[in-house]
Amino acid sequence: MTRNLPFNTTELREKDNEHVIHPWGFLNSSDKQDTLLLADSESIYVRDTDGEQYIDGPGGMWCVQIGYGNEEMAQTIADQVRRMTYFSPFGKLSTPPHAELGAKIAELAPGDLNRVFFATGGSTAVDSAVRFAWFYFNVTGRPDKKAIISREGAYHGSTYLAASLCGKPRDTTHMDLMTNLVHHLPSPNPYRRPDGMSEAEFCTAKVKDLEDKILEIGPDRVACFIAEPILASGGVIIPPDGYHRKCLEVCRKHGVLYISDEVVTGFGRLGHMFASDDVFGVVPDIIICAKGLTSGYIPLGAFIASEKLYQDILDSDEKTAVFSNGFTYSGHPVACAAALKNIEIMERNDLCGHVRKITPHFQQRLRALGNHPMVGDVRGVGLMGCVECVSDRKTKEPFPWEMKVGATIDRKCQDKGLILRPMGHLCVFSPPLVIASGQVDQMFDIMSAAITETADELVRSGTWKG
């Protein structure tokens, strides 16, 4: 459905090309005309500056839970701007939304996770959580506990510390990262486990990787293990059954903090406000959230620490210790008001229940894409999914990254009214949680047609034997 919008696309593209440095952009690419300028939105749909409408496959970027253009949310944000636009959150200063949201998140979080620190997004929440773990060990007399264990394929953000925790291959190619304190375990991707190994054996092996690494570094030197419940930007990698629970046991055994990065999985993506306990049976020491916390209306992130950690700090002898970490916009009142309204809307409409109800259909349509000859693996949980394209289903050889097969599929989807998130030979998607069953069908019909067209084109051009 096309609509007339008052924008000059050519002029805007020119301004964008000439002046904007894009996050994760290929800066010296000659492909400058492709920039898609999105100007309008409603529910699960976005429109470009030419008025073309698309289903938003990636949900913005794993974050648009309640859908676009919610009037009640707009009103809440406007009201808060008028009433109390901003004030410093440092020390003993606060605002009503800041205090209310802290209490609400503590109520929703599992176990004794009860103490909330607000950041400005996911990366700054990850940084703050790790700094809090270091602070905790410094204050409680274990200053040597500094090492952080992460995993290959992980994505934890883009600030220096958070980026250093990431394990995606491209991250290190042209960028500098901190390497002395971060250790990466092999990815727990069951699709790429050794031939002949059962999923249960693979799980045991991946948990052993963690314990071996802790023992190699020395438990007295390891601060924390950080893990996304599902490695989202790494290609929706779903670790084998029981993996998180067993990793938590290993962490407990060796006095290592378990940090669950729920920036993607938090706030309904898997049908629960937090997935750590409800889906994976794990109550971590710290949970990190962002994105869906405000449904993407305003940037906000947070970490939630257990009451136990907080009490240990209170009980320590270090009575003047300052947690010297914080941002001008930590707990911004407008962002906190938006988050409170977002949670209220999610609860009132039982959005988590809707996700649980629609998930079987979404996942069944996703599995059906696995019948395409160029698709090696389809995987997903809740309302997140990934299609992995391979040139040989037997050897699981992926299409080379440079071929950008995912981008070709995405372009064909866009021609049919759907945006995906391509990553090399992968396409990932996580639509707004308000998506209805018929819209799920529309999404997967488009994807299926785009995959068929891409495969035909590759065979016709002689690039792939089929």
Ligand SMILES: Cc1ncc(COP(=O)(O)O)c(C=O)c1O
């Ligand atoms: C699991 C995870 N952690 C952290 C981040 C970083 O969040 P932000 O981009 O808001 O800084 C992301 C972003 O995609 C993420 O997926």
